[in-house]
Amino acid sequence: MSVHTQASAAGAGGLRAWLTTETPQSRTQAKLGRLYLGWLTFTRNTLAVVGLGIVLLLVAMAVLAPWLAPYDPLAQDLGQRLLPPSGAHWLGTDAFGRDILSRILYGSRLTLMIVLLVAVTAPVAGLLIGTVAGYLGGWVDTVLMRVTDIFLAFPKLILALAFVSALGPGIENAIIAIAITSWPPYARIARAETITIRRSDFISAVRLQGASKARIILGHVVPLCSSSLIVRVTLDMAGIILTAAGLGFLGLGAQPPAPEWGAMIATGRQYVLEQWWVATMPGIAIFVVSLGFNLLGDGLRDVLDPKG
Incomplete structure (x- = not known):
């Protein structure tokens, strides 16, 4: 073993020992040690690592879409409509000749x-409402929890449909409706x-x-x-994605020609028997991303909530 390799191994071992010591010398060392031990626990769950990889892939797709997409996602070419997957169009084209891979990336x-x-x-709104209700109790707790019960009495998608119908179709209103119902x-x-x-x-x-109630709630209870x-x-992200896709499928989310996955499925449903790729490819994208968030949530539960 070379001197450089020995030094690297010694350095890695020393860092690991510094992170895992039972007697940290500073608050920073203690926090980094907890993060390192949490990461070790997380990586023992193979499926959770797969979920993290899928989520990171989604982020990479979103950031690098202009460079990864082989075609303009909005450009129509009726001479190329409904082409099956091939070397020119890896996932095929839709009814307007648009490249499906490019639209999925965008x-x-x-x-x-x-x-x-x-x-x-x-989550921030729910956290504040829940902590205020739980800490103050009394009539504040009663009022806030009864309002919460009213929202919980309706299926999330139905309530989101009601809000977005009142606000009007569009991606911004769909996000507001999903947040209000979540x-x-x-x-x-x-x-x-x-x-x-x-x-x-x-x-x-x-x-x-002598700490005030607001300081106790925000400084101690909320963390x-x-x-x-x-x-x-993290576990709810799959449901949020499905709700957004459902609104897009019904024409209440992102409006054409925006490349939203639910809207893509809606435009391809009439071709599902013969040109199956038009609706199937965005459906697979929704399935994979939802699965990734569920797997990631299971791993985070092992790290952050061992009793769960």
């Missing part, structure tokens, strides 16, 4: 945008955990030090409830 941008915008709105489960989870946390000794100690919500958000 459609990943819409899918990722929906996922990100819903993930930063609905927060109640997060509020329920946050409230249940807050009721347990508020009885903890350290919360009593913080209260005795402790976040890990389980991250797991739930």
Whole structure:
């Protein structure tokens, strides 16, 4: 073994020992050590790593779509309509002669945008509502939870259809409708955990030090409830993608000629028996991405919520 190889091995071993020590010398070392141990736990789950790979592939597709797409996703060529998969068009063409692979690549941008915008709105709203209701209790808890129950009484897709019908078709209104209908489960989870946390000794100690209710909720309760919500958000991403695709399929989401996967399936359903690739290819994309988020969520649950 060369001197360079020995030094590299020693350096890697020293870093691993520094991260896994039971007596960290600083808060930064303790945080990095927890992250490293969490990563080791995550990587033991092969399917979770596969899910992470699929999600990273979705991100790469969205970022690199202009360079990966072989054709303009909006360019029509009726002389090339409904061509089967071939060397020129790997996934075939649709009824307007547009390259399906290019449209799927650009459609990943819409899918990722929906996922990100819903993930930063609905869980945050649910977390705040749930923690406030759980910590304050009384009439505040009663009012907030009854509103939550009203939203939970309706199927998510039906409620989203009602909101987007009132707001009007379009990708922005579809995102708003999905976010409005997605927060109640997060509020329920946050409230249940807050009721347990508020009885903890350290919360009593913080209260005795004169901390306000807002400071306790935002500074102590919310961070402790976040890990389980991250797991739930990741697992819910598949449902969010399917809801967005359902709205697009019904013509209430992204409007033509936008390359949204649900809308692509809708335009290809009339050719499903003979030109099967028109609807099948975007359907496979939805299936693979949904599966990836589910597998990733299972892995994160093992790391962030071992009791789950």
